Amino acid sequence: MTQLHTVQVLGGGSAGSSAHVRSLAAGLVARGVRVTVCAPAELDHHYDFLSTGAHFAPVPRRSDPAAIGALRVACAGADVVHAHGLHASVRAGLALGPRSVPLVVTWHTRTHAEGARGRLVRLMERKTVRTAAVVLGTSSELVDRARRRGARDARLGPVSIPAPREGAAEAEAGKARAELGAMDRPLLMAVGALEPHRGYGTLLDASRLWLRHDPVPLVAVAGEGCQRIELQRRIDTEGLPVRLLGRRDDVTSLLASADVALLPSRWEARSPLAQEALRLGVPLVATAVGGVPELVGDAAELVPYGDAGALAGAVTALLADPVRRAALSAAGRAQAATWPTEDETIAQVLSVYDELCGVTRPRSH
Incomplete structure (x- = not known):
């Protein structure tokens, strides 16, 4: 079985999505997956993605026109691209273009906008969910929202933040x-x-x-x-x-x-x-x-x-x-205690990747 390569794409990087990507990177690397994290350089200083064993590719923030080109280079050779948040999803879709690499999108939250900007946000949401192979929503409401926007496959993907060290x-x-x-x-x-x-x-x-x-x-x-x-x-x-x-x-x-x-x-x-x-x-x-x-x-x-x-x-x-x-x-x-653990969250995401790539892994006992 060849090593799976996933690219994790962050945009502005909210605290919740950044912590999730760090947790995901560490867990996937531990399971033998090659991980590249694409995010603004300052996020690596704060979350230290490199220490998880992942590769880190600095990508300018969304206002920088060089961002799409940097993402296109980073995604070359990826088996799955996983974008976190609306703006990261839009940029990942543009970077992939006509390539047949499956795109997974996680919606951690929703963008708050009204009037003309609100209409633009809805347009971006429709475009990204229709481009994505799978949309993971961190709450049932976000899953319903993705389906209303036309997602082909929208699932509940509740993320777990790392538990604090006991005491x-x-x-x-x-x-x-x-x-x-x-x-x-x-x-x-x-x-x-x-x-x-x-x-x-x-x-x-x-x-x-x-x-x-x-x-x-x-x-x-x-x-x-x-x-x-x-x-x-x-x-x-x-x-x-x-x-x-x-x-x-x-x-x-x-x-x-x-x-x-x-x-x-x-x-x-x-x-x-x-x-x-x-x-x-x-x-x-x-x-x-x-x-x-x-x-x-x-x-x-x-x-x-x-x-x-x-x-x-x-x-x-x-x-x-x-x-x-x-x-x-x-x-x-x-x-x-009823919420998914970090391990369960990582296992769910990896099962989505395997499903999209046609990978069958041996069952753990």
Whole structure:
């Protein structure tokens, strides 16, 4: 059996898709697959794809006209090309052109756009799913969306983020909490890019209501993005108990130190924050949107998107009820145990590759 060669294509590289590709690369290499990761050079600095045993081919971001040519070279000789995200899928399709190399597409999330840009996004979605041999959606809603756009074969492909090392995050939690100055007050933690669809405006509205709480909770937000200046201006002007931490490498430790995790987004598929919070046993308050209810089941408090009063009320009730927090902590760990493991995720993806390439592997015992 000749060695299978797959090319993994990332576009901008969200935290969730980048972590998934790193996990996938390591698992596939361990199974004897030759892997090439194509992504902007800075992503390798952060995720160290080379250390997995994969080859790394730097590809400029989507605004650079050289990107398609670089991808075309990297995909030469590939048995399967696997693109992660809409823009990566469009570029991979253009790079492959008329070649008969099967294209697998994973939709980790959806692009938020309205008006003319929204129409362009729908056109791009239709084009990519009709080009792909298989579309994997990380939530049932994304699978349905791909089918509506005309996908020939759309399947549920829930990705798993690497599980935190047992006890490691908890060991650092006290240090993280002390650094934030939250030893004598509740700590609420949110993680994600500072972008409009993340719902941080609603989170700031809720934080104003928490000023009535004694002691006042500290809201810490790990992430960077286009809304930083706007959000910081509101925090300073209104005296809100919120700290924007910027991009952090110790998110797991920060999350483990929190009393409650917050996910106020307008839409999510398989939120990395939700996965980490439940695995760590941190009570989660999240919006009932996209794939979140499917992911968390009954193991989180769900509120409507954009409702600051509901968000504030759910958190206030949890802070006043240690029994409920303990129940959610236990339920979160139990729910996390039902999710696919990294090995199961990698095995599913490899089975798709084998199916497309007509490869039969010996069964493991």
